[in-house]
Amino acid sequence: MKAIVATKYGPPDVLHLKEVEKPSPKDNEVLIKVYATPVNYGDITARNFSNISPGEFNMPMPLWLPARIAFGLTKPKKSILGSELAGKIEAIGKGVRKFRKGDQVFAYCGMNMGANAEYLCMPEDGMVAIKPANMTYEEASAVPYGGIMALSLLRKVNIKRGQKVLINGASGGIGSLALQLAKNYGAEVTGVCSSPRLELIRSLGADKVIDYTIEDFTKNGKKYDLVFDILGRSSYSRCKGSLTPNGRYLLASFKMRQIFQMLWTSIIGSKKVICALASEKPEDLDFLKELVEAGKIKTVIDRCYPLEQTAEAHRYVEKGLKKGHVVITLLDYNNKT
Template identity: 50%
Template structure:
């Protein structure tokens, strides 16, 4: 099968398009012919080994996993002998979690993995744009126990996680303010934000507003500075936190009634099914910035690495 392979850490040019062996189908797995995947911030960090600590898990000198890509949408080509939940010919979308491997024509997934039937009204490109941002945003919003009419601020509201967070918070009945650049104000408003702050013109920490929840999806502001705009028992979500931000969050938890939430996202089929239902009831719409072919994976990575994408960058295979 055709795949985008990398055997060393570095710039986007480390990718090579190669023919590799097809995956071996196990009795509890399904074989998916991938039509679309996406380039996410996690893929970029692994390709660069940034932060350096990535190497302690994925390989000190060179990557142990040579095919990146954590999300996909495609069609089931074959099923293992013990599979009962799916059948050949069905269209599915999902997340590989820490297995990766979606920058390729085929992938094997356990039938009880993070996958669901694709919403019929969506293209494969649109479906592949759901699992990364959608599941990440949903994971943290559930941990924060978001409630109706709460005031929520989403920093990085035009990105993959941010655009999902805006829509999910609205589906819970919250009043949502999105923070983004001038060029993305109309987009953020169109996906449901009640108010939009242009960070190039306004500092939300100085506008006198307090929020029940601040969702920082891009790690763009100091935790302690942002926390000043929280209500007395407010929560800040740090979905893109580095080590310093995690420590700042722990300090906030110790020294105040405010709470910082961070951690690793857990992927499961139930969250995908929930997002599928939101799509089918017109309460969630995947946002796509650009689409590239697999042969142009390096160009797609270079674009995502700039940090200004709107929603998702999709790869067609």
């Protein structure tokens, strides 16, 4: 089968199209024919891990070395990137009951990666679910990562109807899904992003939008029950004045300083810092599927690239100009049986 392989760390040029052995499903595994897989922040990080210092790592410093070991100290252990996908069940292993050949699915591989290939095996009880019927493969492939992360993290703050929520980084993979999930909970949502993406987050249902290049939300006098700072680009000290008396400052990406702030605010004061790692539950994919089919959430595709142009897709994502998701497509599935 064809796959995009990286045998060393570095810029997009390290990504090469190669022929590799097609996997076979083991007992309780499914073989998925991949039709679409997005390029995410995790792909960029994994491809270039050797150039990411502990200070640049987007999680607490003590986790940098274990992560580096997991991905490979001198060269990538995960030579085929891609952490989420949509496709069709090609074959099933012995004992599989949940899926059958021909099922259209979407899935999240996480740190195991491997979706930048024509085929991928996953455990039947893993992060795999039937694809939303009203989405294309490209659209569905962009749901799992952002959806699972946003859903898991927002559950930790128990959003109530009528609350005011601000999402800093609302146009990204997690932020765009968090915006729509918060709306589904009945919140009034303000999205923060740059000028080129304002229309994108409006189209996703944001009640209000803020262009951070023009306005600093921490200085406009508005109060929020929740500030969800996706990449930790702001800080608790700056956002504290923007929180209601019982407001929460939620982080998806954080350092040791934020962990200490979380411990301190758990003891002192009514405003809280919450640093959390998302949990991965297969039933969450089923829940996201239901929301998609009910018209509650959607994904927006900026560009699609064929598998052989994966390096070019990485270059485009690294420019920071994307408005929506950038997706790698594999063959013309419309002509496939």
